[in-house]
Each structure stands twice: as structure tokens, then as C-alpha cells.
Amino acid sequence: MRALLAPLWARSDLNVYMVLSSLVIHILGLTSTVFVMLVYGRYLSHGVDSTLYTLTTGALVGIGVEMFLRRARFKIASSLCAVESRKLSEKVSHTLLNARSGAxxxxxxxxxxxxxxxxxxxxxxxxxxxxxxxxxxxxxxxxxxxxxxxxxxxxxxxxxxxxxxxxxxxxxxxxxxxxxxxxxxxxxxxxxxxxxxxxxxxxxxxxxxxxxxxxxxxxxxxxxxxxxxxxxxxxxxxxxxxxxxxxxxxxxxxxxxxxxxxxxxxxxxxxxxxxxxxxxxxxxxxxxxxxxxxxxxxxxxxxxxxxxxALPEETQKGTKLPSFKGKVSVKQLMFAYPNSPLMVYENLNFELDAGETLTVTGSNGKGKTTLARLLTGLVQPLRGSIAIDGVELRQVNAHWWREQLVYLPQDPDLLPGTLRDNMTLMDASLQDAQLTEVIGKVGLGDWLNQHPDGLDMEIQMRGRNLALGIRRRIAFARALLSQGQLVVIDEPLEGLDKAGITMMQKVLAELAKEKRTLIIISQFMQPLKAGAKFINLDESHVMQVATVRPSPAPGVEKEWFA
Ligand SMILES: Nc1ncnc2c1ncn2[C@@H]1O[C@H](COP(=O)(O)OP(=O)(O)OP(=O)(O)O)[C@@H](O)[C@H]1O
Known part of the structure; x- marks a missing residue:
């Protein structure tokens, strides 16, 4: 209740005015009563017209001042309410933008x-x-x-x-x-x-x-x-x-x-x-x-x-490492979504050195996307740890961590704004030439050139009016711009045509060559390259320990998308 009346005590100078003006308003509100009593007591009993004029004038002045004070008080209350409502909206927006995504x-x-x-x-x-x-x-x-x-x-x-x-x-x-x-x-x-x-x-x-x-x-x-x-x-x-x-x-x-x-x-x-x-x-x-x-x-x-x-916020005050080499270690990871009786993992373990590649596979609902969300810090483990270069992810500054990632979600959303806005979210200083270069890299060069608005094209409906393959390529291009050391790609082939698959394979191979750490998540895919680590989330019946083993056959890098 106190919060609802916050406008009244938001500003000590104004709330004193509000209370005093209310007092005066209600005293002036007695004007009509006093007027009636005086008209009856003085004018009707003595019949002097000037008494009536004086009383009427006094009553009108009293009523006028009351109206004026009411109007002024309303205006102040209105601005105080607007300030409180803006403050509350700002707090809600802040939480919407900064609370932990899962919560x-x-x-x-x-x-x-x-x-x-x-x-x-x-x-x-x-x-x-x-x-x-x-x-x-x-x-x-x-x-x-x-x-x-x-x-x-x-x-x-x-x-x-x-x-x-x-x-x-x-x-x-x-x-x-x-x-x-x-x-x-x-x-x-x-x-x-x-x-x-x-x-x-x-x-x-x-x-x-x-x-x-x-x-x-x-x-x-x-x-x-x-x-x-x-x-x-x-x-x-x-x-x-x-x-x-x-x-x-x-x-x-x-x-x-x-x-x-x-x-x-x-x-x-x-x-x-x-x-x-x-x-x-x-x-x-x-x-x-x-x-x-x-x-x-x-x-x-x-x-x-x-x-x-009161929702927990992402850690913006956490550690920013001087540089991220690309080491990722997951130990005894346990996770379930809030309000869900199903445990996604009970004990998931793996370790990746900088520049290594991990392929994660498993059938529908086994937790592949969830692993990507855990690694990107969108949801937090119930137990166990995720460490990057030996530092617990939960202690790391979330903003900084997102800059270290090249993350392509399975079903990416684009934000309202132009294509340029979408591409420069992380770094506003990026030049158009850099944007067109990376757009060309994901095979959208012709598509961009054919569009009359080019980089100024407006993205509508979260990009849902774009073909899935186009939307995913734009999201991939956007992710590549971060130059992050950890690459997490959820279902790299989804929505892509043959040329798109070739593009994806080429870009991932380049990233691997640049010694980025790669985590490739897919239902169908073979490991990206021979010797890459491989987790099959189906192999453990109760999800106790996901196995990490070398890829099944050498030379599969030529076949991984076949
Ligand atoms: N936001 C959520 N809230 C509650 N449960 C969820 C949520 N997202 C996923 N799950 C559940 O978590 C489990 C793992 O889901 P996840 O999306 O990680 O599976 P997946 O292996 O990526 O599936 P697919 O191959 O279909 O993409 C599933 O049982 C799913 O129903």
C-alpha cells in the first residue's frame, strides 16, 4: 500500500504543499455551508441587499480559489504519479533486460x-x-x-x-x-x-x-x-x-x-x-x-x-579476464529447468583445451540446446561447475563473456531495427565494409545486393518474415563479428541449402584452423574433424555421465555433413 501512495511522499517539498493545499481546499469547501447560514442569518432576517452582494462575492471568491487550488493540486499529483510510474517502468525494463534469462x-x-x-x-x-x-x-x-x-x-x-x-x-x-x-x-x-x-x-x-x-x-x-x-x-x-x-x-x-x-x-x-x-x-x-x-x-x-x-540479475560486476584462451571445463554438471520435474543432466563432464573441437549429438529433447544455453550463461547449473580458463563462469562478467562467444542458436531471433542495427549490436563502431564482408562470407552477398535498402532494410517480426536459412545466416554473420574464442553452433545445418552447408563447413573449418574452441551441436552430424571430442547424449541411459571419446573414424571431416 505504501508503494501505491509513493507519489504523495516522493518529494518532501511537494507533499507538504499537497497536504496544506488539501487542508485549505477543505476549509474553503465550507464556503457554501457558511454562505447559506449567513444568507439565512443575516440577509433574510435584515433584508439589506449589500449584505447579499458581499456574501455572494465572498462565496464566489472562496469557490474560485478552491477550484484554482484543486486544479494546481491535480497537476502536481499528476506529475508526481507520472514520475513514479516512469521509475517503476524503468525498473521493470531494467529487470527485463538484465535478469538471468532462464529465471x-x-x-x-x-x-x-x-x-x-x-x-x-x-x-x-x-x-x-x-x-x-x-x-x-x-x-x-x-x-x-x-x-x-x-x-x-x-x-x-x-x-x-x-x-x-x-x-x-x-x-x-x-x-x-x-x-x-x-x-x-x-x-x-x-x-x-x-x-x-x-x-x-x-x-x-x-x-x-x-x-x-x-x-x-x-x-x-x-x-x-x-x-x-x-x-x-x-x-x-x-x-x-x-x-x-x-x-x-x-x-x-x-x-x-x-x-x-x-x-x-x-x-x-x-x-x-x-x-x-x-x-x-x-x-x-x-x-x-x-x-x-x-x-x-x-x-x-x-x-x-x-x-x-527480485529476479537474479546476470553478473555484470564479475571478472573480466585479460584474455580468454578458449579452455572450457564442465564438471559434475546437474541441470533441470525451474518448475520442471525432468532432470536434463545429472552428471555431465567434459574438458576442452583451447582450439579443440567438441561435437555434441543426441536425439530430440536430450539436452543439446540446453548445453549451449548453459555454456553461453543464459541458464545456470543447479550443481557442478562450468569453468572457462579455470575461472567459474558464474563469477565472470556476463557482458564480457558474450563478447568471447560466437553463438548461433538453433532458432535465432533478430531484433527490431535495420539489418545494420542488428549487425552492430555488440560493436557500434563496425563499418559497413566489415558488415558486407561477413555477410558475403555467409553467402548472403547477392541477397543483400538485390535488396533495394541494403543494410538499411528494416527487420520485422523478429526476422520471422525471412526464410529460416536467411535468418540463420544473418544470425551467424552477426555472431562471427564478435571474433569470440569459443564458438557454439546449435544445429549448424538447419535451414541451409547445399551451398549453405558448404559455407558452414568452410567457415567452421576456418575457425578450427584459427584455433578457436568449437562446440558443434547437432542430431545428425559426424564430428567435424578426426580426433575431435564427441559426446553422444543418448549413450547414457540415465544421463549420469556423458561420454567423451575420440571421433569414430579418421578423415570424417570430409563427410561430416553427408
Ligand atoms: N524453457 C524450458 N523450460 C522447461 N523445460 C525445457 C525448456 N527448454 C527445454 N526444456 C526441456 O529440457 C529438455 C532438453 O531440451 P533441449 O531443447 O535442450 O533438447 P535438445 O536435445 O536440444 O532437443 P532438439 O533436438 O529437439 O533440439 C527437454 O525435455 C525439454 O522439454
Missing amino acids: LQSHLNSAADGGTTTWLERIGQAVSPQPVLALLDMPFALLLLAVLFALSWQLALCVLLVVVVLLVMLGVSAHRMKSITSDHQTNQSKYNVLLKNAELTEAVRINNAQDWLSQRLVNGSGESRLSRHHLQLQQEKMQSQVRNATVFMSVIVISVGAALSVHGELNFGVLIGANILSARLIMLISQPIQQMPMWLNAVRDFGCVNDFL
Whole structure:
């Protein structure tokens, strides 16, 4: 809750102003009550017109100043809320960009309720000027109550009674509203997931899944509509409780006040003034309570955001070795994905000297890609160690480590921006000539020349609108630019045509010749060259120890892609 009110105490100078201006606003809010009382007490009893002019002018000035102060206070609250919301978005962006990839992915996958965008949006609705000011105004109801007591303790007691009953009713309704809101959010998220599935246009059509999906969409939208309907009914119920209480209270105040007037215990002007005050008081109290479900959701969303912000970050402060020679050692490596009952490795061991080549093979799901992700530091081992040149990878600066890698993922993504942007992510000083050279090296020279925009071509849809072979070659070219000493290639042949395979073989052979350490991951591939180390992840039944052995036959470098 404190976090939700952060805008109010974000700046000590401004929050003093906010509280003081609120006090003045509520004192000025008494203008209409005082005006009515004075008009009745002075003008109506003596009939002097100038009194009426003076009172009217005074009331208008009071109301005008109140309006001005309200506007100024709203503007300040609005800018304070904007600052807080920007700070929070920046923290979330920082975590999105710097949290450990594995932890981040599993957190986002398990986020039942929409994820960061939805959390921020809902927090943004709660931490906005109107609800924050309504909360700030609430305690001033006590001021109005005190004034009411000063005017007439009998009327004040009546008002207090109605307010207590209203508070109880609104509390019960708000509690019910909370569960209705939560049901609605669940239904809405399920429906959104279904709509996302419907966006898999080709999969839907090719599998004739229209009827299957349409039925679910109808059900999902029905449930979502129904829960929204319940939500609206509950909102209307709370609003009508406030409306009815206001009318009811007015009737009680006027009845009791009239009785008191008849007995000469109350002036008629006071009666009308008290009526105005009590309506104002109900508004002050009911506004924040009606917003309670929104606050409760925002409190829960803040909890989600705080859990998210607590995700471990990649080590940016870790060691940067003066140079990386290329030695990699994996000992007793144990790994399972978070929330997964399956152990990918229990005890994986291998050692590579600088310039050595390791081929990793195994059937689907045996953990080949996972090994690449562990070596690149995208996920962390549960137990055991990965060391580079004798230093534990977990102690190494993540930024620096990525510069030591030439990593081609199995299914690479490109980022939004131009092709040039994508190629110069690691090193902005790279010149176009260097980019075109490496693009030529991966066999995309003609493709680039034929494109009217060349390096300025915009990459859209994470590069998914490009042919897989083209996307992988671009990603390979991008990786080669890092000049890293450790080369990790996940499924080098995937998506490549014959010329592409020849290119891949040639580039890998060159990298091997340059004494880079190579880890080639593939289901089908033979070892890159005779004598290269070789792990078959299928060979160990329980994944206890993956074997490392010399390649099966000499001279296979000529056949590795056959
Ligand atoms: N993000 C993830 N969360 C949970 N489990 C995962 C995740 N990624 C992979 N797995 C599981 O880890 C195991 C190893 O997956 P991995 O992708 O490393 O296998 P692979 O050998 O590369 O498979 P393929 O040959 O199909 O590419 C599989 O059981 C897979 O279901």
C-alpha cells in the first residue's frame, strides 16, 4: 500500500504543499455551508441587499480559489504519479533486460495474470491523480464531521450513524467486488490466450482447427462477458449504495433538523448548511472505498512486480579476464529447468583445451540446446561447475563473456531495427565494409545486393518474415563479428541449402584452423574433424555421465555433413 501512495511522499517539498493545499481546499469547501447560514442569518432576517452582494462575492471568491487550488493540486499529483510510474517502468525494463534469462523466462511463463505489461497498466490506473487525491482527501472527512458537531451534535450523530452503516455496506460490497474482479481477470486472460492462438493463422487453417477453436472462443468470450456483467452489476450496486445513503441521509438530516428548528434548537440556515456538509462528507468517504477493488488489485500487482524485480540479475560486476584462451571445463554438471520435474543432466563432464573441437549429438529433447544455453550463461547449473580458463563462469562478467562467444542458436531471433542495427549490436563502431564482408562470407552477398535498402532494410517480426536459412545466416554473420574464442553452433545445418552447408563447413573449418574452441551441436552430424571430442547424449541411459571419446573414424571431416 505504501508503494501505491509513493507519489504523495516522493518529494518532501511537494507533499507538504499537497497536504496544506488539501487542508485549505477543505476549509474553503465550507464556503457554501457558511454562505447559506449567513444568507439565512443575516440577509433574510435584515433584508439589506449589500449584505447579499458581499456574501455572494465572498462565496464566489472562496469557490474560485478552491477550484484554482484543486486544479494546481491535480497537476502536481499528476506529475508526481507520472514520475513514479516512469521509475517503476524503468525498473521493470531494467529487470527485463538484465535478469538471468532462464529465471526470467520461467517467471514470465508462470505469470498467470498477464505479465509485466498488465501489471504496470493496472498499477498505472491506481497510481493516478484521481484515486491518489481521493485517498488524500479521505481524512478530511473528520474535519467536516467536527464542523457538523460544532453546528449541531444531534445532526452530526445522525450523519455519523448513516456513514457507519454505509461504510459497512461498502466494505462488504468491496470484498465481494474483489473476488468478482479477480474472476473477471482470470476469464479475460484465458480469453486473451485463446485469441493469441487464433493468431496462429496457418496452424489453425492447415489443421482445420477453426471449429475446435471457434467453440473455445465462444465459450471464452461468454465467460468473459458474464464475469464483466457481474463486475458491472457490483459497481452499480456500490454506486447505488452511495446514492441511496446520500438521499437517505438528506431526509434524516432535514427531518431531524426540522424537528429541532420547530423546538427552537436549530437555525434553519444551519439545517441547510449541515445538509450540504453531510453530502460532501459522504462523497469524501465513499470515493476511495468504491475504488478499493482497484487498489487491492494494484497491491497484488505490486507484489507481482516486486517478485519480478527480485529476479537474479546476470553478473555484470564479475571478472573480466585479460584474455580468454578458449579452455572450457564442465564438471559434475546437474541441470533441470525451474518448475520442471525432468532432470536434463545429472552428471555431465567434459574438458576442452583451447582450439579443440567438441561435437555434441543426441536425439530430440536430450539436452543439446540446453548445453549451449548453459555454456553461453543464459541458464545456470543447479550443481557442478562450468569453468572457462579455470575461472567459474558464474563469477565472470556476463557482458564480457558474450563478447568471447560466437553463438548461433538453433532458432535465432533478430531484433527490431535495420539489418545494420542488428549487425552492430555488440560493436557500434563496425563499418559497413566489415558488415558486407561477413555477410558475403555467409553467402548472403547477392541477397543483400538485390535488396533495394541494403543494410538499411528494416527487420520485422523478429526476422520471422525471412526464410529460416536467411535468418540463420544473418544470425551467424552477426555472431562471427564478435571474433569470440569459443564458438557454439546449435544445429549448424538447419535451414541451409547445399551451398549453405558448404559455407558452414568452410567457415567452421576456418575457425578450427584459427584455433578457436568449437562446440558443434547437432542430431545428425559426424564430428567435424578426426580426433575431435564427441559426446553422444543418448549413450547414457540415465544421463549420469556423458561420454567423451575420440571421433569414430579418421578423415570424417570430409563427410561430416553427408
Ligand atoms: N524453457 C524450458 N523450460 C522447461 N523445460 C525445457 C525448456 N527448454 C527445454 N526444456 C526441456 O529440457 C529438455 C532438453 O531440451 P533441449 O531443447 O535442450 O533438447 P535438445 O536435445 O536440444 O532437443 P532438439 O533436438 O529437439 O533440439 C527437454 O525435455 C525439454 O522439454
